[in-house]
Amino acid sequence: MRSWLLALSLLLLTAGGRAWNWGLPSDIPPPIVPADSAMSMAKVELGRRLFYDPDLSVNGTLSCAGCHEQKRGFADGNTMRPGVHGDPGRRNVPGLANVAWRRRLTAADPSLTTLEAQMLVPLLGDNPVELGMRGKEAELFRRLGNDACYRRMFARAFPEVKGHISLDTISHAIAAFERTMIALNSPFDRHGRGEIGAISTEARRGVALFAARGCVACHAGRDFTDDDYHRLEKNMGKDRGLVEKTGRPEDGDRFRTPSLRNVAVTGPWWHDGSAPTLEDAIRRHVMGLAQDEMAPLRAFLESLTDRTFLTDPRLAMPDRACGRKL
Template sequence: MKVFLAAAALSLFAAAAPPPWQWSLPRGIAPPPVPPENPMSQARVELGRLLFYDADLSADGTLACAGCHEQKRGFADGNATHLGVHGDPGRRNVPGLANVAWLPRLTYADPSATTLEMQALIPLVGERPVEMGMKGLEAQIGRRLGANPCYRRMFRRAFPQGRGRIDLAGVAAALAAFQRTMVAFDSPNDRFMAGDETALSADALRGKAVFDRVGCAVCHGGRDFTDAAYHRVEAVGGRDPGLAEHTGQQVDIGRFRTPSLRNVSITGPWWHDGSASRLELAVRRHGKGAGLSARDMGLLLAFLDDLTDRTFLADPQFSRPDRACGKPL
């Protein structure tokens, strides 16, 4: 199924939208972009949260979105790659989801996935590789979820103009709404940037200077430490064509989107293929990172550790819900 078909289907939900979502963001942070055909609402977020933890969205009922995106790991999973429901080996490392709503590009090398609604379809019905394995089984989504009275009620509330219809487009819309709430702005570095001069340790402050001096911010710049552009790092080999798989251009072979460094200390292993088992190894694969002294490397790692938002890792609003429709799960 082409992602643009599902995106177009979301327009069915656009009319008679629920009351606007109230964002709770630090001062100076503007809300993320939201497609007009999928406005935010409490009902959609609650539904998306429940769906995120539901393995019925996979072919054999064994893999939920949360099976690859674990909150305690910044919504990464700690593996180099993740097997799909049929045993297909994963191709790329599972990225964390902190502040994913602000990212203009949502995968390592697919420039067409520009909204969370489109991205949700990749694990659900994608075939390279097969992850959740729902390609050809899309009609089962309505039957499976529709057998649950709570889901019928939640879909009616989330998409009132859809009269309770449960389908792939609605699932993608709800998952996207939930992921847009995965806001992480409470790392020590965030507090430091907001004016708390005591938020960073002395070593982290020195590491921040190393980060700037060796040019890390050239690619890992901005509020979320990514330029969201595609780059090739010559020290990294492998057979993955990267961006060239979609553009067909030889110049794009081995180019991948710069990952965000938010929560980077706990989202390993690192690189697009998870081939760096330690964060230091990932750093040293960069040109200037290779020549860092042991002391400077230690300082840099201290700074990177202070990009971790511990509140985000334990925030109950992102965890598996223990109740739905007023009843324990």
């Protein structure tokens, strides 16, 4: 009975993305999408506009894109980004490349397993306050509902609820857009597809070093993450990581392994942004690194940057909606 229920659950999850054309290489399976969040172009376009709209913040000063900049791999460039009221952030903003495939979506909260649920944290969360909309949901719905174009976009994206503007439809639209943030065209990817010369000799040496130094134990798979939690060093700050959610002492200072997609442009690094350079981040991972090993490792990590992803106009801030300029 248990195996039958598991199979049914997987079928329902996958059904939400089955009809969508992901445009993926034949050897890469599409991401799992919740059945109640099926992909559609109308939903993606609505989510894209919402992602870039500062009206999702309490004072109209900060959008999702204010912390997730496309040119930085949808990371931020700051150690930790303050919220709308100036509250200091708790953790470094992660990049969003291939986020549709992530089993765990934050540095240390295993309960957040869908993009729809995760999106509500910056919107409504208070530890720290980011967009600051907790208790202001009615105001958010009013703002969006006062825009005739938004009303049309919600109606097209969610005909099953007659375009009702709610936390559910907002989060589902933004999650749909985030699932299109696919980065699979880096020089390293092209090298793997047989493109001669896509990466340098030094980068190829870095690939070998990355494996020999044991980095692949955690940074594994297509996106260079095992999506699991690890402790690399004792954290001297207040953020104790996974233990805050589990209460188990052995989870102290454990954080999720981040993906290395676009890692060269997503700094500063570490869960708290305390590694200001890529070299510093590498040295904190690899003990006893020889002087002549740094350049190859850096060259390999730089080969994971997908420049197409960083400039794809389909992921950029929209300049038109409903046939008019925004």
